[in-house]
Amino acid sequence: MSGSFSYQVKARDGRARTGAITTPRGVIRTPAFMPVGTGATVKAMFPEDVAATGADIILGNTYHLMLRPGAERVARLGGLHKFMHWEKPILTDSGGYQVMSLAKLRKITDAGVTFQSHLDGATIELTPERAIEVQCLLGSDIQMVLDECTPFPATREEAKRSLDLSMRWAERSKTAFGTMSADGQALFGIVQGGVYPDLREASARGLIDIGFPGYAVGGLAVGEGQEAMFDMVEVSTAMLPEDQPRYLMGVGTPADMLGAVARGIDMFDCVMPTRSGRHGQAFTWGGKLNLRNACYAEDASPLDPESQCPAARYERAYLHHLIKSGEMLGSMLVTYANVQFYQELMAKAREAIAESRYAAFVEDVQQRYAKGDEA
Amino acid sequence: MSGSFSYQVKARDGRARTGAITTPRGVIRTPAFMPVGTGATVKAMFPEDVAATGADIILGNTYHLMLRPGAERVARLGGLHKFMHWEKPILTDSGGYQVMSLAKLRKITDAGVTFQSHLDGATIELTPERAIEVQCLLGSDIQMVLDECTPFPATREEAKRSLDLSMRWAERSKTAFGTMSADGQALFGIVQGGVYPDLREASARGLIDIGFPGYAVGGLAVGEGQEAMFDMVEVSTAMLPEDQPRYLMGVGTPADMLGAVARGIDMFDCVMPTRSGRHGQAFTWGGKLNLRNACYAEDASPLDPESQCPAARYERAYLHHLIKSGEMLGSMLVTYANVQFYQELMAKAREAIAESRYAAFVEDVQQRYAKGDEA
Numbered sequence: 001m002s003g004s005f006s007y008q009v010k011a012r013d014g015r016a017r018t019g020a021i022t023t024p025r026g027v028i029r030t031p032a033f034m035p036v037g038t039g040a041t042v043k044a045m046f047p048e049d050v051a052a053t054g055a056d057i058i059l060g061n062t063y064h065l066m067l068r069p070g071a072e073r074v075a076r077l078g079g080l081h082k083f084m085h086w087e088k089p090i091l092t093d094s095g096g097y098q099v100m101s102l103a104k105l106r107k108i109t110d111a112g113v114t115f116q117s118h119l120d121g122a123t124i125e126l127t128p129e130r131a132i133e134v135q136c137l138l139g140s141d142i143q144m145v146l147d148e149c150t151p152f153p154a155t156r157e158e159a160k161r162s163l164d165l166s167m168r169w170a171e172r173s174k175t176a177f178g179t180m181s182a183d184g185q186a187l188f189g190i191v192q193g194g195v196y197p198d199l200r201e202a203s204a205r206g207l208i209d210i211g212f213p214g215y216a217v218g219g220l221a222v223g224e225g226q227e228a229m230f231d232m233v234e235v236s237t238a239m240l241p242e243d244q245p246r247y248l249m250g251v252g253t254p255a256d257m258l259g260a261v262a263r264g265i266d267m268f269d270c271v272m273p274t275r276s277g278r279h280g281q282a283f284t285w286g287g288k289l290n291l292r293n294a295c296y297a298e299d300a301s302p303l304d305p306e307s308q309c310p311a312a313r314y315e316r317a318y319l320h321h322l323i324k325s326g327e328m329l330g331s332m333l334v335t336y337a338n339v340q341f342y343q344e345l346m347a348k349a350r351e352a353i354a355e356s357r358y359a360a361f362v363e364d365v366q367q368r369y370a371k372g373d374e375a
Numbered sequence: 376m377s378g379s380f381s382y383q384v385k386a387r388d389g390r391a392r393t394g395a396i397t398t399p400r401g402v403i404r405t406p407a408f409m410p411v412g413t414g415a416t417v418k419a420m421f422p423e424d425v426a427a428t429g430a431d432i433i434l435g436n437t438y439h440l441m442l443r444p445g446a447e448r449v450a451r452l453g454g455l456h457k458f459m460h461w462e463k464p465i466l467t468d469s470g471g472y473q474v475m476s477l478a479k480l481r482k483i484t485d486a487g488v489t490f491q492s493h494l495d496g497a498t499i500e501l502t503p504e505r506a507i508e509v510q511c512l513l514g515s516d517i518q519m520v521l522d523e524c525t526p527f528p529a530t531r532e533e534a535k536r537s538l539d540l541s542m543r544w545a546e547r548s549k550t551a552f553g554t555m556s557a558d559g560q561a562l563f564g565i566v567q568g569g570v571y572p573d574l575r576e577a578s579a580r581g582l583i584d585i586g587f588p589g590y591a592v593g594g595l596a597v598g599e600g601q602e603a604m605f606d607m608v609e610v611s612t613a614m615l616p617e618d619q620p621r622y623l624m625g626v627g628t629p630a631d632m633l634g635a636v637a638r639g640i641d642m643f644d645c646v647m648p649t650r651s652g653r654h655g656q657a658f659t660w661g662g663k664l665n666l667r668n669a670c671y672a673e674d675a676s677p678l679d680p681e682s683q684c685p686a687a688r689y690e691r692a693y694l695h696h697l698i699k700s701g702e703m704l705g706s707m708l709v710t711y712a713n714v715q716f717y718q719e720l721m722a723k724a725r726e727a728i729a730e731s732r733y734a735a736f737v738e739d740v741q742q743r744y745a746k747g748d749e750a
Contacts, residue, residue, distance in 0.1 A: 040696060044703040069672070069696045077675055077692050084693065297444070300452055317452050318459065321415060321444045328419040328653075328703055 277335030287372020438473030652710030662747020
């Protein structure tokens with residue numbers, strides 16, 4: 001594995017862009033959706049099927065992996081890519097978000113965060129340096145600085161205090177990354193600042209001063225609503241360099257993603273296609289369908305006649321039966337079809353941007369999604 | 376779908392035989408193992424992967440399917456093959472066994488069995504005629520007469536009474552099948568009689584008098600032990616026609632199956648490879664492995680280097696992690712590898728019989744299985 005990390009914009013349509021991130025493990029076409037592979041597996045999918053959907057990159061969760069099977073163990077086994085049979089790029093988060101949402105007895109100081117594992121209660125310290133060390137042990141291609149995901153709601157003062165802490169951690173993360181990382185790996189900074197435009201701007205400026213090859217927008221989709229989220233995305237991307245990739249963390253629905261692309265975002269991750277898939281909620285070119293609904297019990301039509309996914313050929317009546325019966329195959333098929341839908345959505349967005357018809361494409365998807373059974 | 380049902384012995388080695396059952400939906404090479412597709416799915420497997428393991432036929436459970444999604448519904452949707460994306464032959468049981476093991480408030484009379492669904496408590500009657508009707512609605516290629524699986528232990532008198540009831544039901548099943556079945560479908564009788572050789576003989580004789588194109592040996596592997604099971608198989612197959620297939624129901628371990636083949640059995644079904652797979656117990660050419668064991672945590676060797684299964688290429692350390700974490704992918708991979716192992720075991724048994732070296736083959740497998748971590 002050698003080579004360097006770079007990003008190139010290939011076309012623009014308004015503020016939307018399509019381009020390519022080049023990494024030693026392959027090219028990531030943007031806008032890109034990264035399926036979430038929490039515990040070294042995109043849940044309920046064979047890795048070759050994840051690749052077959054067109055995913056150029058997946059996301060791994062540092063928090064989950066450091067607890068089980070452990071970063072040192074993954075490193076001894078040859079790194080995360082080899083461990084989970086995924087040769088293309090992997091982005092890892094810093095672990096900070098899951099510490100706050102899953103771990104017990106969290107204590108944040110300037111040094112880092114101390115918490116109890118949700119698995120066995122062990123006391124663990126996660127510092128900016130350890131977050132980078134873990135990500136380097138995993139061998140991820142794109143790594144994230146440790147930050148504090150500012151909760152919502154937060155007062156301006158709370159958001160400011162949180163942002164200042166994240167900024168100090170970002171600087172320490174970069175220093176650690178400089179000593180530990182391998183050739184071609186990249187570290188992204190994360191814009192925070194809650195729903196306060198001036199804090200978002202200050203965050204972006206501070207991170208650019210430190211200097212990263214890409215930037216994420218964090219702390220959104222945490223309850224602030226789509227309008228506030230889009231506002232914060234717009235403020236953030238307006239500050240960020242045009243020639244570097246931008247990643248909106250933890251987002252989202254098709255509408256959220258398309259709206260964020262229109263505001264200059266290039267990368268997404270979200271558990272929605274996989275988690276919804278396991279519970280029988282399908283994303284299709286005809287809208288969102290809840291396969292548990294009785295209306296599908298004798299619906300002999302395929303899940304999504306417009307999808308290229310082999311799983312989308314299965315009849316809705318069969319999927320309804322599998323999901324109602326709690327059969328794994330139901331989760332496997334709907335997850336596969338959902339991840340494929342998310343990839344097809346990104347592929348069509350890239351095409352639309354390249355052909356300067358992005359607004360019409362978004363309009364078309366919105367109309368399709370008005371038709372689903374849960375529009 | 377047209378054509379007829381036939382069976383041809385191609386080679387013998389002692390009492391073991393290899394041959395082929397021809398059905399309108401394809402040829403079943405014997406000895407054959409039928410993966411169990413309880414609720415219209417071989418649990419945790421894509422149907423194309425079931426086919427890729429070399430399975431020529433799968434089993435469906437009448438009890439489960441009549442309760443959910445319902446036989447009439449499956450018929451309206453085009454039959455079980457179309458419903459579950461499996462074009463090759465399907466054998467269905469009669470539902471009687473699961474009524475006794477799963478349903479509540481069972482009441483057996485000469486007419487049939489009345490029970491409460493374990494799903495919603497609905498009162499349902501299963502008669503020999505209804506069992507055939509359900510199997511014809513499902514459209515299965517090989518159907519089974521309704522019988523009472525004689526429990527173990529049972530006194531000679533209880534076993535005799537149970538056997539007599541099953542014999543009357545067998546006759547009614549055949550009559551119903553004559554009026555309802557389609558061209559090329561076959562109905563098998565089931566030898567009962569507990570662990571009493573003379574009752575087994577009487578059962579076989581009675582069924583032959585009624586006349587079926589194939590015979591099952593039922594009521595075994597219910598706690599009587601391997602020696603008694605082999606004895607009853609031997610007594611039963613000695614009575615059965617040489618030119619018709621013989622199916623040992625609900626069996627079993629590799630050793631059980633190989634021993635039964637040596638005693639003239641041609642077909643098997645068992646939940647073992649799928650159920651064990653979901654819980655991380657793997658059947659391999661190196662023996663049986665419990666992937667939950669700590670010894671696999673950093674074992675970088677593939678699950679089974681001798682298997683042709685794509686799932687068996689995955690490293691034991693990764694499978695250990697997935698199973699310990701409760702990840703579906705762990706169940707998916709180990710199930711796939713197990714079903715493939717069962718098919719490879721049958722394929723090698725067929726080859727060994729054809730080459731008159733069956734005893735040496737059985738000896739080799741037994742030695743391999745002495746090496747597993749749970750020998």
